[in-house]
Amino acid sequence: MKCYVPGSNVKVLGRTVHALARFGDELYLESLPECMLLRTLNAAESAYAMVKFNKNFFSYFNYNYYSTEDNEGLKCKISMKSALNTFKSPTHMDKQVENLEIKLDPEACKLIFQLKCKHGIVKTHYVSILDCKAMQAVYTKDSVPNRITSSQRLLSEALTNFQSSDDQVTLEASTQSFILRNYTECSADSLKVIRTQINLKPLEFTSYTIGTETTITFTLKEFRALLSFAEALSLPIQLHFETTGRPAVFIVHNGSTFEAHFVLATSKADNATQATATQNTTIDRKRKESSFQDSARKKVHIDNDISKCLDEDSHLFNFIDIPDEIPPPSALFNGDGAINGVNEETNNVNSSKINNDIDSDHIPASPTAKAMIKSVFRRCFESTFDPRAIRGVILAEDSDSE
């Protein structure tokens, strides 16, 4: 395999490698007659990324330059560190690099990247090949009911509201709304956890089709990586997903030269603690494109009274809503309102009737970890254990006292 990448596209390739590096530690490279594929898989095998560069991405492309007999393309696996070293600073790359040549000789044990830079400087990286295997993930992206196309800014701006310590995000998609919230493990201390929730209107998106309403949870780290990739190349993101347990596929492409697929495994949100309760408030929520940032508000509700912990929900609560017309915060969401909402939900949980329907006229109230607390502290409410209360069969007699 031998190919030349023109200077302007070296930046794209560099960005790709940097995005893939946030997924996995190894980079799989495969050359086919019409394209070159870069793939990676994360260590937990929950995220996979594949970027396809068509022949016209290159100024010269020959998948079979060193004419192997079997006319097959070449496959290899290299360490991501080496690949990153080749594309050290993708931001400045297009200014410095005039041309990049990638060579792979079937007999050789090194993949060669040769960068021809300004000032006549030639940088050659001889990268060791770790393996000669290809890797491919199986997923469907075409026959799925839910498809959303978003501008690259929208989702990354939404993600800036999340804490850097959040590692998973739950997406609740219905025909009326698109809700993102951080996923917290129910075992986490609910007093210390900040919950963030962002409600986006379907109108915000370029296209929005939800065939089956669903809730999926996936990792934030990879999501952030693919968003910054899309943002760096200023290309929109297509999101194709089915339901919980089926992979969500994010597609970034420019239509002609390359196409990137980022596949994230989804898991089920824990209903007991993650479900969104609803609260009846009538607010007109017509949306305007520009209102997103201005109206993003954070409302933090902290209840420090630990004694309330068992009968009332109290945790750090970070809520973001983005209505067009903002009612005075006190009217929308004062402390009492929040607690009322929670109480309502507590009843729902207790009676095992979780109301998941999100009406556009409803404001989701704070999720609660109360069910968990109850189960942890249940023993506290039971009567004290008294060994004398147990009378009957003696399983083992007392040993002789010496």
Add this chain to the structure above:
Amino acid sequence: MDEETSQYYFTASMDSGKTLCSLLKAIQFQESAVFCALPEGLKFTVEEGKCVQASAYVPADNFTEYHVRDDVDVMFKISVAVLAECLNIFGSGEESSLKMYYRCEGSPLLLVLQPQSVYNVMTDCEIFTQTADSVLELRDEDCPEVAKLVLKAPAFLGLLSDLERSCDIIEINLSPEHPHVSIVTYGMQDRSCIEVPKSSDMVQSFSCEEPVTLKYQLHHVRLIMKALAISTKVVLRCSSNGLLLLQLKLEKEDQRQMFSEFYIVPLLDD
């Protein structure tokens, strides 16, 4: 006035201590430096494990006043961090004029700083000095110079910052044939090679009669990066024993120049 200054071993004054401060910070990889006032100018020398010797040299014409008593050696050890911090005492945004006094052996270095924008404010700092250790004499007059290169400092900095940090060894090959300069680094599994022909824009002059291959600790070469960042030009000189001398020129706005100099000891094949 003359009598007053002559009681001091060394006095100097300067309109702005800013450049001096950034030059000091560029060689600040050791706690203390040897401060040496010569009739030609001021020199600070720092050594790292007898392998790297860095000097900052400020020629006397950078000072508005400069007196050194010629009957004594003015040489002492001083903390670079403290000196740099004192020079920057009004913050990095503030230009301040600087006066330095050193009375006699064992006395502290006295600095008087006055910010230019604020009137009637003055700071004087006393920095304790220590007796200087001997400074390594790395230059060997018997070893002739085998290659000399003049490069643009920003471009050379770009090359060095592109090198893989985890590599230990940097190999510099110089040859009269193409490619005239090649820099090779060996990583865990990979090898990277940077080739620069002498026709390149970043090479201002190149002289080399015989091909030479020299190996250095990459860590040692990276020590020059801070100084490269503030310099305009760098001269690389290799002597036949492998000693690498890098001379960096810093050009100030007022056309005056300050210099820094790095000696790097080569790695020998075993």
